[in-house]
Amino acid sequence: MILIIGYGSLLSRFGIDRRQSTRDIVVYNPFIVRFKGFRGFNTINDHYMDIGKNFNPIGERVNINGSIDESGKTFECLAYYIKDEDLHKIERREGYPAELMDKIKKSLSYYNKKFNQDLNIATFLWTFYPYQERMANNCSKILRYRNILGSYVEYSVINKTHYIPHPIKVKCQPNKFGLISIRTDIGAKKDFNNKIRLMTISEAIHSESPPRESYFLECILGGVHGINIRDLLSGLNQNDQEKYCTIRDLEEKINEEWNKTQDWIFHEDDLYTNLKRSGILEYFPNLFS
DSSP, X not given: OEEEEESSGGGSHHHHHTSGGGTTOOOEEEEEEEEESOEEEESSTTOOEEEOTTOEXXXXXXXXXXXXXXXXXXXXXXXXXXXXXXXXXXXXXXTOOHHHHHHHHHHHHHHHHHTTOXXXXXXXHHTTSOTTOTTXXXXXXXXXXXXXHHHHSOHHHHTSSSEEEEEEEEEXXXXXXXXXXXXXXXXXXXXXXXXXXXXXXXXXXXXXXXXXXXXHHHHHGGXXXXXXXXXXXXXXXXXXXXXXXXXXXXXXXXXXXXXXXTTOGGXXXXXXXXXXXXXXXXXXXXXXX
């Protein structure tokens, strides 16, 4: 099984189902995980979600009844397992370069045979991560990861303008390793460039070419599961008409998301409590009125 971390459109079942490549994917044992760092909409191409340069890929599992972090220095994600054979669906959805994945998988097979191991792809990629360099900042570590992996596979592949898989670690007993996607032309690599930065949802809405309407829903519906998404909603114009025009049919989609995920036992059975924890009710107080 492979642990997948969704921090944008993969935050919700609606988001998973919106793409043909992952529509029939089976989600196992979902839970909430929190990382230090920030996320936002990028200012290039189709304005997908990305992660800032201070991202720390060592996260912690969060209980649905646990408190939220109000520091503004963390973000919460939806974590879940998929079968190994379904990883290609995530690869296709996220646009991982096929050459890169082929090289990684061949290297993994060689490594497991040579050292008589049985590592999955996430645990294998973590071996390239310079986590032991405690004095380095998170941006430098991610750049080092890309350089090390690039020298092992091929620099031209790792530097293509696509999402690429990054390893993460969830601290628990025992520790869990998974995959998160970060673009190579922004995020930890280049968000220090003023021409390429991360936007709030309000800035994305008012940008020259905002993301399609469904993308906002894919991200926001993670709040149905109690995932704290205040960082995504922050800066949203308080004009109710604008909010509801931008994110249409939110109440209907919330109910659909809830009904489709009744087997996700981690979020328990209190939708109102989940919406309150997520921050949705703060920004959309008239829901279900």
